[in-house]
Amino acid sequence: MEQTLFKTLRIIEEEDRYIRRIESRKIGDLPEGDTIVKVQYSSLNYKDALSSVGNKGVTRNYPHTPGIDAAGTIVKSSDPEFSEGEEVILTGYDLGMNTEGGFGQYIRVPSQWVVKKPEGLDLKESMVYGTAGFTAALSVYKLTKDVDKNAGEVLVTGGTGSVANIASKILVKMGYEVVVATGKVDSQKEELLSLGVKSVISREEIQDEKKKAMLKSRWAGVIDTVGGSILGDVIKSIQYDGAVTTCGNVGGDKFESSVYPFILRGVTLYGIDSVQCPMDLRLKIWEKLAGPWKADNLQAMVEVVSLEEMEGKMDAMLAGKKVGRIVLHHEE
Known part of the structure; x- marks a missing residue:
């Protein structure tokens, strides 16, 4: 598994410039963590756009993969609370800031960051919501x-x-x-x-x-x-x-x-701090979003893009142009 290749959008620092590049990486290149998630969807946030142009208030060290939101399935976890194939959501904590984020097809994180997807939401819908x-x-x-x-x-x-x-x-x-x-x-x-x-x-x-x-x-x-x-x-x-x-x-x-x-x-x-929100409250909020607070026609609120299209959306966001909710779909 550590040799498995996947696609990721990397931000590379070169002589005071920041270059965006789609690369292939190995799961073994990911940072330490007890849980590996195969990411199916992520979403674009302003922090991701800032990270992509070298904002050190968001991301200190480069090269880096942005994506502060991710939704996908458990590939491997040493935490008995999670099983292979289980659908999960990740928002907040250090994901996509100084830990490789959801703009890569795989992430490795501490299990304490992982939320089991509640009934009533699918993975795409969870990223229509995302951190926002x-x-x-x-x-x-x-x-x-x-x-x-x-x-x-x-x-x-x-x-x-x-x-x-x-x-x-x-x-x-x-x-x-x-x-x-x-x-x-x-x-x-x-x-x-x-x-x-x-x-x-x-x-x-x-x-x-x-x-x-x-x-x-x-x-x-x-x-x-x-x-x-x-x-x-x-x-x-x-x-x-x-x-x-x-x-x-x-x-x-x-x-x-x-x-x-x-x-x-x-x-x-x-x-309001969504980054370090305690897990018990985090679970309660996601249950509400999946249940009584779920928006009608949720999927109509979003534009789904590929990894290759994300660069243009980040540029538009940084330029202050209206981009709406952008969800990244990682194709197989």
């Missing part, structure tokens, strides 16, 4: 612990992104009144309304140009995928005993807030 869907569901899980569906409108920021899109779908399915904020109202309003949300507003409507300490109560809760000043502004307009989740930093990694929303309105702020 898992993050969205984790955000919804945290928010809805504090915010009842009858408490009022829930705001989702960054409306055209995958996390915001999937979070909106789940909230609508649960019966919440969802308002989506986006910087692309003119071009994306109809698409966002098709999710079943109550309304779509421009991000300017939620920004506080006067930088007040508090704003009029408006939102029962917020799922923020943007960060930066947007996060600071929406915190000011949360209703009493409401909650905010934050999972992104495309708007910046810093925000300003006074203590007043927290001590006068009892606002709760949840940070």
Whole structure:
């Protein structure tokens, strides 16, 4: 088995340049781990695109194979919890960052990273969700612990992104009144309304140009995928005993807030970490995605590409072009 050859997309560092190349490797070349998985599907995330151009905040050492998500079957495991041929999902931990990821046909990882695929999802569907869907569901899980569906409108920021899109779908399915904020109202309003949300507003409507300490109560809760000043502004307009989740930093990694929303309105702020999420909660979230929170027409949300087509999709993502959910299918 260690001599088995497979295809992988490798990022090679050459004289301060980063070259993408499809290569053949042996299973024996993979890093240490007690579980080998044959990858059938992976998905494209922004971290993968950053890794492909040498972002050392994502990947320290090259050559490297990106792919922070993977779904496939167990080939071999020394962990008695897993058996050969069992279908599994991997997201988070160090996969695709400094451990060879899902853009290769095989991965070798610690069994503690591996999730048994729940009934109700197939492998392709699990990668339609991937890290983005898992993050969205984790955000919804945290928010809805504090915010009842009858408490009022829930705001989702960054409306055209995958996390915001999937979070909106789940909230609508649960019966919440969802308002989506986006910087692309003119071009994306109809698409966002098709999710079943109550309304779509421009991000300017939620920004506080006067930088007040508090704003009029408006939102029962917020799922923020943007960060930066947007996060600071929406915190000011949360209703009493409401909650905010934050999972992104495309708007910046810093925000300003006074203590007043927290001590006068009892606002709760949840940070969402999908990378090191404990396994018991991780399993619970995947069960929800496979069951009551499963999106209708899930496979219609995705474009399936080959390993050879992935390079163009990464370039488009880095250029800020809309690429939607991209799932990689490893052909036999």
